[in-house]
Amino acid sequence: MVDIVTAAMVIIGDEILSGRTKDRNIGHLADIMTAIGIDLKEVRIVPDEEDEIVAAVNALRARYTYVFTTGGIGPTHDDITADSISKAFGVPCEYDAKAYAMMEANYASRGMEFTEARKRMARMPLGAEHIDNPVSMAPGFHIGNVYVMAGVPAIFQAMLDNVVPTLKTGTKLLSVSVECPFGEGTIGGPLAEIQKRHPDTIIGSYPKYLDGSFWTELVVRARSPEALEAARAEVAAMVAGIVEASAKPD
Amino acid sequence: MVDIVTAAMVIIGDEILSGRTKDRNIGHLADIMTAIGIDLKEVRIVPDEEDEIVAAVNALRARYTYVFTTGGIGPTHDDITADSISKAFGVPCEYDAKAYAMMEANYASRGMEFTEARKRMARMPLGAEHIDNPVSMAPGFHIGNVYVMAGVPAIFQAMLDNVVPTLKTGTKLLSVSVECPFGEGTIGGPLAEIQKRHPDTIIGSYPKYLDGSFWTELVVRARSPEALEAARAEVAAMVAGIVEASAKPD
Known part of the structure; x- marks a missing residue:
């Protein structure tokens, strides 16, 4: 039986929109979701x-089984994700007792002041559960089907590693690619015919442009290995x- | 007088959502928009x-002054952008006479067949205008405030170069960054105070994690050079x- 699990991603990031920081989290989440059998359907x-x-x-x-957010969970005034998620769920944003105690003890052990700014990182929507942060301690959190994680790639990846084993996964969308030395204009017609004959697959065509010439990567995707192979064989032929x-010769 | 011009981007791309292709267009559009004085406000x-x-x-x-789309304008069955944009505007999607003639002549001059697949690339919403494609000929188009371009980065960039001089631009959001050798927890409090004193600026704090230690990039943004400098000086001090x-010493 085919079981579909879906996800979306929300990146909270003036710095990505201004171009100052180049995103490195979309590709990572996409790779992980595909690997475990969750369909990433939208990114904002x-x-x-x-x-x-x-x-x-x-x-x-x-709309989707899971939502993953990145960014805006640090200690500064521009980190407004915890407040925003609380508002989205209609619950108060409060100091989480466990996060507060953990962070207070950690800063004390390092002889550092537990500043008001640092305390901000212990705030989360009432009812949220922690996502452990092995890199820099201050936790992410999840509430309902929303998982709130850091934007710094090393921390995002570590948090996601902690989240992944807890997720429900679906039937993986398998994929296989066929390299085609021609541009899309040459193979577009026959490829569409193959797609029609294999409605249980998704056949994509991705033009690649390198050093002035085109080649095409043809990608077949399906949840059934048999359907995948049947369509792949036709594309390759x-x-x-x-x-x-x-x-x-002519 | 401050004049605000905004933009959003829509990336049409199963291959980005699956992780198979890593996006390289967001950062480029963001850089160009910032450089010319258009605020990129959202990407989907x-x-x-x-x-x-x-x-x-x-x-x-x-919602926004301009919308830029990338992807899905090639000749294969999975390229459905022209049809989708036509539907969004409620107009028919038809062969554009000028694009059709140009492509027909070009393929003829190269001794190549003008296949049904290639003809697909001459389709666009009725009333759309071309965006020239100096790389691979088949044009993008714009209709209303929506600019439809290719997903292949080299072609996207070339099309965008043709679009940029035609856009209305606003007052640039200037930015300057101050490197801070401390983590955000140390500077979060005083930074929030500076933000309060400079409401005509946007002060962002971006934690950087490198080789096990944190530093912070503090970024001040403003449309007025004087406001920018006043806030920057306080942050630096x-x-x-x-x-x-x-x-x-203690």
């Missing part, structure tokens, strides 16, 4: 503005046929 | 599904004060 990058965060999270958490025809 | 990555594309484009074109204090 929104500014550090409460209304925008609330609107994106509420739109997506209603179609490409081989064109290669052979183009090598023939 | 949606799958190759007509309803999703229509919904995203219609939501964003109503605050950081210098903490450096000095931490260097003092």
